[in-house]
Amino acid sequence: MPSPRRTFAIISHPDAGKTTLTEKLLYVGGAIHLAGEVKARGQNRRARSDWMKIEQQRGISVTSSVMTFEKDGVFFNLLDTPGHEDFSEDTYRTLTAVDSAVMVIDAARGIEAQTRKLFEVCRLRNVPIITFVNKVDREGRPVFELLDEIADMLALDVCPMSWPVGMGGTFQGVLDLKTNRISRPDGDSRTFQGRVEEAPELPPEIAEEIELAQAGYAAFDPEAYRAGDLTPVYFGSALKDFGPAELIAALAEYAPPPRPQPAEPAPVQPDEKDVTGFVFKVQANMDPQHRDRIAFMRLCSGTFKRGMKLTPTGHGKPIAVHSPILFFAQDREIADEAFPGDIIGIPNHGTLRVGDTLSEKPGVRITGLPNFAPEILRRVALKDPTKTKQLRKALDDLSEEGVIQVFYPEIGSNWIIGVVGQLQLEVLLSRLEAEYKVAANLEPSPFDTARWISSDDPAALKEFTDLNRGALAKDRDGNPVFLAKSAWEVGYIADRYSKVTFAATRER
Ligand code: G4P
Numbered sequence: 001m002p003s004p005r006r007t008f009a010i011i012s013h014p015d016a017g018k019t020t021l022t023e024k025l026l027y028v029g030g031a032i033h034l035a036g037e038v039k040a041r042g043q044n045r046r047a048r049s050d051w052m053k054i055e056q057q058r059g060i061s062v063t064s065s066v067m068t069f070e071k072d073g074v075f076f077n078l079l080d081t082p083g084h085e086d087f088s089e090d091t092y093r094t095l096t097a098v099d100s101a102v103m104v105i106d107a108a109r110g111i112e113a114q115t116r117k118l119f120e121v122c123r124l125r126n127v128p129i130i131t132f133v134n135k136v137d138r139e140g141r142p143v144f145e146l147l148d149e150i151a152d153m154l155a156l157d158v159c160p161m162s163w164p165v166g167m168g169g170t171f172q173g174v175l176d177l178k179t180n181r182i183s184r185p186d187g188d189s190r191t192f193q194g195r196v197e198e199a200p201e202l203p204p205e206i207a208e209e210i211e212l213a214q215a216g217y218a219a220f221d222p223e224a225y226r227a228g229d230l231t232p233v234y235f236g237s238a239l240k241d242f243g244p245a246e247l248i249a250a251l252a253e254y255a256p257p258p259r260p261q262p263a264e265p266a267p268v269q270p271d272e273k274d275v276t277g278f279v280f281k282v283q284a285n286m287d288p289q290h291r292d293r294i295a296f297m298r299l300c301s302g303t304f305k306r307g308m309k310l311t312p313t314g315h316g317k318p319i320a321v322h323s324p325i326l327f328f329a330q331d332r333e334i335a336d337e338a339f340p341g342d343i344i345g346i347p348n349h350g351t352l353r354v355g356d357t358l359s360e361k362p363g364v365r366i367t368g369l370p371n372f373a374p375e376i377l378r379r380v381a382l383k384d385p386t387k388t389k390q391l392r393k394a395l396d397d398l399s400e401e402g403v404i405q406v407f408y409p410e411i412g413s414n415w416i417i418g419v420v421g422q423l424q425l426e427v428l429l430s431r432l433e434a435e436y437k438v439a440a441n442l443e444p445s446p447f448d449t450a451r452w453i454s455s456d457d458p459a460a461l462k463e464f465t466d467l468n469r470g471a472l473a474k475d476r477d478g479n480p481v482f483l484a485k486s487a488w489e490v491g492y493i494a495d496r497y498s499k500v501t502f503a504a505t506r507e508r
Contacts, residue, residue, distance in 0.1 A: 003070070005258055005341030006251050007077040007298070009095060011119065012104035013112035017134040017238045021104055022067075022078065024244035029069035029076060065094075065281065066296065066327035066343045074252045077327075077343055081118070090281065090402050093354060095121050096369055097280040097298040099341065100128045100255040102247060103231070104238075107133050107140025107167065110149045119154055125368070126228040130250055131158070137190065137237040139168035143209065147217065147233060157230040159220045160213055162246065164235040165206050174235055174242045175200070177210070183242055192241040226256050258341035261300040263357070263366045268300045270340040275302030275310065276359040277344075278366040279352050282401050284435075293401075294325065294345040295352035302360065304338040310358040312351070313365045319358075321346055354402050374405050374418025374450055377483070378425065378442040381414070387438050391415075394436040399476045404428050407450060407473035407481055416445050416473065416483065447471070447483035451490055451502035454480075460499035468493075479506065 012018040067078045079098055081091045095101070101122050105111060111119075122129060133146055140146070143164065151158045165172040165182060173184040182200040186193040202210070224230035232250065236243020258270040261278070268276045277297040284293040309318040325345035326335035338344050346352060355369045382391055395415060399406040405418040419425055425442060432438045452475070455461040465472055465480070473481045482502060484490045494502045 002303070002339035004074045004252075005077065005339060006074060006100070006255050007079065007098050007258065007341040007343070008100045008102060008251060008255060009079045009081050009098045010102045010104060011081060011095075011115065011122065011129075013106070013109070013114040016104045016106040016109070016112070016115070018104050021102075021132065021134065021238040021244065021247075022080070024238050024241060025076075025078065025248060026067060026069060028244045028248055029071045031067060031069035065283065066345075068327050068342075071248055072252065075342070076248070076251065077341060079343065091118065092121055093280045093369055093402065095127065096125065097278075097296075097343070098127060099257070099259050100130070100251070102251075103129050103131045105131060105133050105146070105150070107135045107146065107164075107235070108138065110141060110146055111153045116153065123154075123228065128226050128228050128256060129156075129231045130225075130247065130255070131231045131233040132238075132243060132247060133164075133233060133235045134238050134243075136164040136167045136174065136235050136242070137171050137185070137240045140164075143235070144213070147213070150231065150233065154231075157218045157224060159218050159230055159232050160235075161220065161232045161250070162235050162243075163206070163210050163213070165202060172203075173197075173200075175202070175210070176246065177214070185240065185242075190240060222254050225254060258300070261366055262368050263300075263364055265363070268364065268366065270301050272301040274359065274361040275304050275308060276300050276357065276361060276364050276366070277304070277310075278358070278369070279346075279354055279356045280369065282352065282354050284397050284401050292347055293350060293352075294347055295356070297344050297346055297358060299338050299340050299342050299344065300366065301340055304335070304342075304344065306336045308360070310360060311362060313357040313359065313363070315351065315356070319348070319351065323347060350397070350400065353400055375420050376422065376425065377407075377416055377418045377445040377447045377450065379414045379416055379445045381441045381443050383439040383441065390436050390438050391432075391440065394432055394438055396476060398428060398431065403431070405450075406476050407483065408475075409473040409483070410469055411472075416447065417442075418450055445483075446485060448486050449484050449490065451482045451484065451504060452479055452506040453482045453500055453502055455500045457499045460497065464497045464500050475506075 010018050010022060065080045069076050079094050081094050103115060103119060105115060131150060147158050147160060150156065160177060162177055163175045165175055173182045175182045180199050182197050183192050184195040184197060185191065186195050218230060220232055221230060225232060234243055234246055238244060260267045260269050277299040279295045279297050281296040282293055306324060307320060307322055309320045311318040324335040327343060335344050357364055357366045395406040398404050404424055407416045407418060409416060432440055471483045473483055475481050490502055
């Protein structure tokens with residue numbers, strides 16, 4: 001029997017403390033030995049120029065996109081979700097590879113825009129969520145207000161698992177409501193140094209709050225949590241070490257083990273013998289010296305062994321996975337064995353793509369990894385027209401990685417790229433130059449959005465394509481796409497061609 005696995009991600013709005021918490025979890029989990037390792041890079045990142053910032057950010061998501069650590073016999077796989085404000089497809093896809101999430105909220109700010117978006121993505125897949133209200137060492141909003149905001153804005157039952165005894169200047173520690181023990185700040189830094197007190201004497205107003213809370217909120221119900229209907233809420237301070245240890249304990253005790261994965265012809269169960277996994281992320285050019293790429297595969301069933309042959313569904317030929325990579329903290333290690341819930345990195349030369357299912361069993365296809373209709377479209381103009389070939393290669397590579405989507409119009413030679421957030425455009429230009437030595441400009445495109453088109457009625461589809469050739473393109477896989485000038489036009493055209501489907505997402 002393999003050790004239990006907990007595969008999770010941290011979701012938050014920028015600045016809520018995700019990096020700090022990640023570092024502390026790794027520290028408590030014994031994966032790093034010096035507090036400050038992850039953070040130091042965060043600070044560097046802020047100090048550099050714009051391009052370097054992106055590069056550094058990428059650096060972080062490269063070296064730490066998966067971090068594995070073991071604590072008390074449980075293996076934790078922590079998947080990083082990029083921390084910028086743009087909603088990115090990468091983030092979405094990463095969330096399809098986890099079994100649960102930790103949601104970090106700033107005690108002074110409550111639920112913010114990005115937290116909410118990421119939460120909605122989790123909700124789509126019923127990913128259970130543990131909430132961590134961070135920064136209680138600073139002045140924050142009243143505890144009841146925060147709890148009610150989580151409950152109201154996210155439509156979840158909340159159950160406080162701990163309670164901050166004061167915040168900011170009056171902060172005296174965090175009370176564990178189950179054990180009735182309080183962790184107290186110590187010394188000048190007011191950091192938690194293990195000073196725990198049993199059944200403490202509480203200030204009367206806090207004792208009253210807690211009594212009210214225990215009467216007013218639902219009791220903790222592990223089933224409701226696992227179903228995604230209830231979130232246990234922990235209070236703490238990642239910076240001052242209040243909470244990270246409790247979060248790890250909570251993940252070990254309550255968070256779900258690897259869950260069945262939606263797939264065709266039938267869901268893949270973690271206890272199936274055959275190895276099946278799917279690629280949720282591809283990272284190219286991790287080492288600028290080698291044009292290598294790593295496909296990140298989440299294992300859904302079976303015991304993976306090094307050298308095993310797996311077939312990517314739809315591509316035909318089996319590939320032998322000789323040097324799979326495991327991600328123990330910052331060190332990449334060669335994996336001999338991996339179990340459901342684990343992530344392995346598979347070096348390859350472009351054969352593996354985001355959304356691919358890899359399996360010992362023929363014909364299985366993991367479902368539910370969509371492409372999103374881009375919200376920003378731009379025309380790519382080369383500064384040096386002799387570089388067309390390099391540009392095409394770069395656009396193909398980067399679209400495969402999910403950085404951008406690329407559309408090749410049926411008429412004309414101006415390739416169009418699509419993204420869902422502005423930052424992706426900056427990343428594209430920087431990477432074109434740095435990795436492919438292609439200097440390009442992004443120009444406004446006459447189009448504003450794109451829809452994948454299909455129809456059960458070939459005649460209807462032909463009529464539509466014949467009359468709208470100027471707005472047709474193919475995506476990287478050769479699927480037909482309608483480029484529209486506005487969302488309104490999509491609606492208008494969809495009404496006129498009712499037998500044609502205009503899809504805003506395309507499942508691979
Ligand atoms: P992010 O990854 O979610 O963007 O947040 P990050 O951990 O980088 O934290 C954002 C800021 O909040 C940092 O301060 C960090 O030190 C601070 N912070 C994180 N957790 C806590 C906490 O529990 N209490 C307090 N008081 N602060 C916390 P910064 O000044 O913006 O960054 P830096 O200059 O220290 O790097």
